[in-house]
Amino acid sequence: MQRATELALDEKTVAALRGALKTTADEVVQAIIDEVPSYANALSGRMGGTIRRAVRTALGHYLDLAGGKATGGDASDAAYELGRGEVRDGRSMDALLSAYRVGARVAWRGLAAGAVPAGLPAAEVAKFAELTFAYIDELSAASAAGHADELAARGLAHERHLAQLSRDLLAGAAPEVLLADAQRAGWQAPTSLTAVLLPATQARPVYRSLDPRTLVVDDLPDAMGVLLVPDADRAHLLRQLTDRAAVVGPVRPWMRAAASYARAVRARSLSPDIRDTEDHLVPLVLSADADAYADLRARALAPLRALPPSSGRRLEETLRAWLLHHGRREEVATALFVHPQTVRYRMGQLRDLYPDLTSPQRVLELTLAVGLPVADR
Template identity: 85%
Template sequence: MSHPIRRVTELVLDQTTVTALRAALTTTADEVVQAIIDEVPPYANALSGRMGVTIRRAVRTALGHYLDLASGNATGGDAGDAAYELGRGEVRDGRSMDALLGAYRVGARVAWRCLAAGAVPAGLPAAEVAKFAELTFAYIDELSAASAAGHADELAARGRDHERHLEHLARDLLAGASPDVLLASVQRAGWQPPVSLTAVLLPAAQARPAYRTLDPGTLVLDDLPDAFGVLLVPDADRSHLLRQLTDRTAVVGPARPWTRASASYARAARARSLSSDIRDTEDHLPELVLSADAEAFADLRARALAPLGTLPVATARRLEETLRAWLLHQGRRDEVAAALFVHPQTVRYRMSQLRELFPDLASPHRVLELTLAVGLRVG
């Protein structure tokens, strides 16, 4: 990316003045750097040793480009590009743009004092001093702007890289990757692993808006199949999380150790496929258990309720409803009658029919099978 420095005045320094200023470049650069060290705290220790040598060389180069510009021999493009890279480097070194702009302000003041002190004795007419000042400060302003652009671009690039690493980590978690793979993804993303993660499945369009209201350590993906997204919420307070999602079409899985977030996601996804009305999977564990293997559940029902298959459909349905109420109310006839809205004598008659069909109805194993078969409406 090119950042040329444009001229803002018609001033062109004569060769005598330029020669005098070039002779003082090293001294000027040293004074600029020392002033920055003294007056801008973030650079107090940053400009020593090898870094100090590098910065002094960069300052001398910038001043040299400036003199080329002031003498009409260059555009200052190289200086702008160097300032842009300096802004990017400040991000890598962990310093804010405020620190760099402060350094530029100090540098401009000291550089102008030194340049003016050299230009006037070299014969720069008093009438040209104002133009010289304008050119000097405009040059520093444009270097500042180029550095600010580099700083912003580097932050944006790092933000995009960081977001990509976080998304990659989320995909590894959903895929149930090995601990070694997960730890490598964690390190690349700079993410602090929590104790647990809770998966929240919701429409893709709602994923990012919901994400912005949750813990900043939450991981988000909004490009899952069927236009769904997922949030992986760290160490969630479940009741608080559900309240935060009140206005969302969300399914909340169980909390699981962070390396097993895929299990939380799998349960939320299964709950979503079971019913669009489920929000908290913890409230629907029986249905989820019985739907874990739909074919096995169908086989269980077919085998356990086979004796009813010999009856007319309407009769079989009434007896199944009675059996279900009898099992759920533990044989208490009046409660069964109330649940079915029938007379207790009707319950007694139907139960006599059921005992003929299921001679081992008192067997614990038979009771377990029948309870599973008729206890819940699944599918």
């Protein structure tokens, strides 16, 4: 507050102005209530009394400055904290600046009413006006800085809380942990979440077109990111991702988002061409435990592996077609581009290899064993 010290008022004038402080402070508060809607309720009751005292303190401090008895540091600090407090009370900086403008006008009117009768010369009154408004401007600037800093701090804290919630969801944390995370982040929990796995560089651009509650993690291994989309319309979501290298997991209750994420990761490991995991449930099921599937295939197809490779491959193709067409010989022959008698001959060979070929358990094992094309066929 360097400029306010440029004016040195005599003690008589300062005393006269101090006598009008209480009335002026009350008039400032009432004018703000009347003219700035955001403060209509905030300045009533006990809070109104606190604000009135704060206004009197600020005006008194200014008179100390103008009388050469104080510096501006304390007032600036108080204004800075006022700006921060406005964020906590949910008010914008526009509302506070409006209050400052109204307060400056009313405060000047009240102080001038005391300065003129006290004998302050006209030139000094003009200078007093200039410095009064400069003082209010400097308080406004300090409050604006406090408001901006509080918003930035809250934004960073909010981002940290959302990031923690996202990580705990992907890790499958306990419900009580997730509920606490959501509360700290101020995140309104949806009914469901759908995981979308995509390159990290695409995560933020896609996020901007989705529900604002969507959670983003863009620092996964292999330069991948994930979006957790709340209550998604799946068809619409897939259309939004048409031009993206994205894998969409299943819809899951929001606390089970880890399951949606895990399936998307597994689908991506199967093929880079998978987009909708719902269209690839069979390979996803059969690849869920790769070792178990390999063991099942080795056991179920052992009789075929004992044959010469070419014979084994022909019988495996015949077996697959027979299972697919439920034993209907004509349809099997059409699928294999062979004569029905060839199918009959090959099926005779298969029955020799598998005496229990038509038993439910054998049919299930063989269906699973020949259900997917794999590298060792």
